Amino acid sequence: MSSFAPLRKAASNFVRTAPRSFVSRRSTSSQVTSSTRRIDQRLIIGAGVAISVPTYLYLTRARLDYQPDTVPDKVNSDIPDQVRSTQGGGKGQVAKVSSKDVLDKKDSDEFWVVINGDVYNVTEFLDEHPGGREIIESNRSKDVSYIFNPRHPSDQLNAENLPPSVKHLGVLEISSEEEKEELQLKISKSELDEQDLLQKRREEFDEKGLGQIINMRDFEKHAEELCSKVAWGYYASAADDEITKETNNTDYKKIRFRPRVLRPVKEVDSSTKILGYDSTIPLWISPAAMAKLGHPDGEVNLTKGAAATGIIQCISSFASCSVEEIAAARTNNQPLFFQLYVNSKRHLAKEVISKINRLGFNAILLTVDAPVGGKRERDIRVKGEFEAPKSDAYDKQGDTKGVAEAIFSAVDPDLNWKDLKWIREQTDLPIIIKGVQTVEDAVQAYKYGADGVVLSNHGGRQLDTSSTGISTLLEIRKHAPFLLRPEYRIPHGPSKELVQNPDLLVPSLPANEKPLERKFSIFVDGGIWRGTDVVKALCLGAEAVGVGRGFLFAQTVGGVDGAIHAVKIFESEIQLAMRLLGANKLSDLRPSMVDVVEN
Numbered sequence: 001m002s003s004f005a006p007l008r009k010a011a012s013n014f015v016r017t018a019p020r021s022f023v024s025r026r027s028t029s030s031q032v033t034s035s036t037r038r039i040d041q042r043l044i045i046g047a048g049v050a051i052s053v054p055t056y057l058y059l060t061r062a063r064l065d066y067q068p069d070t071v072p073d074k075v076n077s078d079i080p081d082q083v084r085s086t087q088g089g090g091k092g093q094v095a096k097v098s099s100k101d102v103l104d105k106k107d108s109d110e111f112w113v114v115i116n117g118d119v120y121n122v123t124e125f126l127d128e129h130p131g132g133r134e135i136i137e138s139n140r141s142k143d144v145s146y147i148f149n150p151r152h153p154s155d156q157l158n159a160e161n162l163p164p165s166v167k168h169l170g171v172l173e174i175s176s177e178e179e180k181e182e183l184q185l186k187i188s189k190s191e192l193d194e195q196d197l198l199q200k201r202r203e204e205f206d207e208k209g210l211g212q213i214i215n216m217r218d219f220e221k222h223a224e225e226l227c228s229k230v231a232w233g234y235y236a237s238a239a240d241d242e243i244t245k246e247t248n249n250t251d252y253k254k255i256r257f258r259p260r261v262l263r264p265v266k267e268v269d270s271s272t273k274i275l276g277y278d279s280t281i282p283l284w285i286s287p288a289a290m291a292k293l294g295h296p297d298g299e300v301n302l303t304k305g306a307a308a309t310g311i312i313q314c315i316s317s318f319a320s321c322s323v324e325e326i327a328a329a330r331t332n333n334q335p336l337f338f339q340l341y342v343n344s345k346r347h348l349a350k351e352v353i354s355k356i357n358r359l360g361f362n363a364i365l366l367t368v369d370a371p372v373g374g375k376r377e378r379d380i381r382v383k384g385e386f387e388a389p390k391s392d393a394y395d396k397q398g399d400t401k402g403v404a405e406a407i408f409s410a411v412d413p414d415l416n417w418k419d420l421k422w423i424r425e426q427t428d429l430p431i432i433i434k435g436v437q438t439v440e441d442a443v444q445a446y447k448y449g450a451d452g453v454v455l456s457n458h459g460g461r462q463l464d465t466s467s468t469g470i471s472t473l474l475e476i477r478k479h480a481p482f483l484l485r486p487e488y489r490i491p492h493g494p495s496k497e498l499v500q501n502p503d504l505l506v507p508s509l510p511a512n513e514k515p516l517e518r519k520f521s522i523f524v525d526g527g528i529w530r531g532t533d534v535v536k537a538l539c540l541g542a543e544a545v546g547v548g549r550g551f552l553f554a555q556t557v558g559g560v561d562g563a564i565h566a567v568k569i570f571e572s573e574i575q576l577a578m579r580l581l582g583a584n585k586l587s588d589l590r591p592s593m594v595d596v597v598e599n
C-alpha cells in the first residue's frame with residue numbers, strides 16, 4: 001500500500017496549484033482545511049534554487065496562491081509606524097501591505113520579502129542571516145517562500161521565534177496580475193523539468209508503495225530518485241573522496257559471525273534500554289540536519305515514526321523543524337535526545353541548553369568531530385544558493401557560504417575538554433560525546449566525566465580517511481578494554497572457556513574484572529545498513545548504534561510510514577541475525593560470536 005495513499009485524495013486538491021514534483025506528497029499530519037494556502041507552500045520543497053541558471057521561466061503555478069482570505073477594496077500603501085514595528089506572524093490585527101509597496105522597495109535602501117503571504121522587512125537582518133545576506137539581496141521584493149520553507153522550521157516566523165531584526169509588516173495584498181507575476185521567483189527550466197520528473201517518479205513509486213522496499217539500501221535507491229539534486233547532494237555527500245563513508249560500511253564486512261547451532265531460537269527479544277530508556281531495538285536515529293529537504297514534514301516524521309515503533313530519535317542542532325515542533329509531536333514520555341553544537345557565544349549555547357532542559361529532552365549528544373565543516377564536494381557542486389536553517393545554536397556574520405561553512409560558522413572551533421565542565425553545569429542530562437575516533441579520546445571522555453561516547457566520524461562527512469566507528473571500537477577493545485562492560489572485555493574469536501565447555505553459549509564473567517566506577521556507555525554509528533551490522537557492533541561491546549542517512553532516506557521516501565518501515569526492517573533483520581547466531585536476547589551477544597578478518 002502506498003504510504004501516501006490516504007493522502008491522495010487530499011493531494012488532488014492541489015494538483016492545479018502546487019508545483020509538480022510534490023503534488024502527491026501531502027503531509028501525513030496536515031489537515032486540508034483552513035490553512036490550505038500554507039500547506040500549498042509546504043509542498044514546495046526539496047528543489048534546488050537554481051535561480052542563476054540562464055533559461056528562466058516564470059513560475060506561474062501558484063507559488064503565490066495564498067491571497068489573504070479577505071481582500072480589502074483599497075490598497076494601503078502607507079504602512080503605519082505601529083505596523084512596521086509589529087513582530088511575528090500573528091495575524092490578530094492584520095495590516096495589509098500592497099504588492100506595489102513590496103515591488104517599490106526593490107529600488108530603495110530597504111529589503112522586503114514575502115513569505116507565505118506575509119511581508120517582512122529584513123534590512124536589519126541581512127548580516128545576521130545564517131545562510132548569508134546574498135541570498136536575501138538577490139531575492140529582494142520577491143516571494144521567497146519557495147526557498148524559505150524547505151529550510152526553516154514552520155514556526156520560525158511566529159512572534160516568539162522571529163529575530164528582533166526582522167520586521168513583520170503585514171499580509172500581502174496583491175493589486176494586479178502583473179504585480180503578482182513580478183513578485184514570483186524565476187525558476188530555471190532545468191528545475192521545473194526536475195520537478196516534472198520527480199512528480200512522475202513519485203506517482204510510479206506510489207503505485208507500488210513501501211512494499212517494494214525490503215532493505216535499507218532500497219530506501220537509498222528510491223530516495224535518490226525521489227528527491228531533488230540539492231537534497232541528494234546534501235544527504236549523500238561526504239568529505240573529499242568519500243573514502244571514510246565507504247569504509248564505514250565495508251569495515252563491517254571484515255567482521256565475520258561465528259554462529260552457534262542447535263540452540264532453541266524460536267523466542268527472540270531485541271529490546272534494550274539506551275541510557276535507561278526503553279527501545280525496541282538497539283538502534284537510534286542519529287541526528288541529521290535538514291530532513292525537510294527530503295520531505296515537507298522533516299524531522300517530525302522521524303519523531304512520529306520513533307514513537308510508533310518505540311525507538312529513540314536524536315535531534316540535530318540544525319534540524320529543519322524546531323525543537324518546539326518536535327517536542328509537540330512527541331507522545332507522552334517519548335524519549336528524545338538532543339545533539340548539541342556549542343556556539344562560540346556562550347550565552348547563546350546556554351540558551352539552547354536551557355531550552356533542551358525545559359522541553360524535557362532526555363540526553364545530550366555533544367558533537368565534537370566538526371569544529372569546522374568537512375569539504376563535501378557533491379554538496380558544493382549542486383547546492384546553488386543553499387543556506388543553513390536558522391538555529392539558536394549559531395548566528396553567522398558574513399556572506400553566503402556553502403552549506404557546511406554556513407552551518408558550522410558559529411560552532412566554536414576552540415571547544416576543548418575543559419569546556420565539558422561548563423556544559424555539565426548547564427544540565428543534569430547525560431552527556432555523550434559524539435564523534436570520538438580514537439581510543440585516546442574515548443579514555444579522555446571518561447576522564448572528563450562524560451556519560452559515554454558515540455564512536456563516529458559523522459558519516460564520513462568530516463576528515464576523509466579517518467577511522468571508522470567500528471574500528472575505533474576494536475581499538476578500545478585492544479588498548480582500553482576497561483572502558484567496556486566486563487563481559488565484553490574478552491577477546492573476540494574462539495574462547496578457551498567455550499572450547500572446553502561447548503554447552504555454554506556465553507562465557508562466564510571473568511572473576512577479576514570489575515565494572516567502571518561510574519557507568520560509561522559506548523555507542524557506534526556510520527555505515528550501518530543491515531541488522532547484521534548492528535549485531536556485530538553489539539557483539540563487540542557497543543550498547544547500541546545510530547543510523548543517519550538510512551532514516552533521512554526513509555522519511556524522504558515515505559514520511560512517517562517510511563520511518564516505521566525502516567525500523568521494522570532493522571528489527572526483523574536484527575532478530576533474524578540473533579536467531580541464526582543462536583542468541584535469544586541482546587545480552588547473549590558476546591565477542592566470541594564474531595571474529596575479525598584482517599585484509
Ligand SMILES: Cc1cc2nc3c(=O)[nH]c(=O)nc-3n(C[C@H](O)[C@H](O)[C@H](O)COP(=O)(O)O)c2cc1C
Binds near residue numbers: 289319339434457
Ligand atoms: C545529511 C546529514 C546531516 C547530518 N547532520 C548532523 C548534525 O547536524 N549533527 C551531527 O552530530 N551529526 C550529523 N550527521 C551525522 C550523523 O549524526 C551520523 O553520525 C552519521 O550520519 C552516521 O552515518 P550513516 O549516515 O552512515 O548512518 C549528519 C549526517 C548526514 C548524512
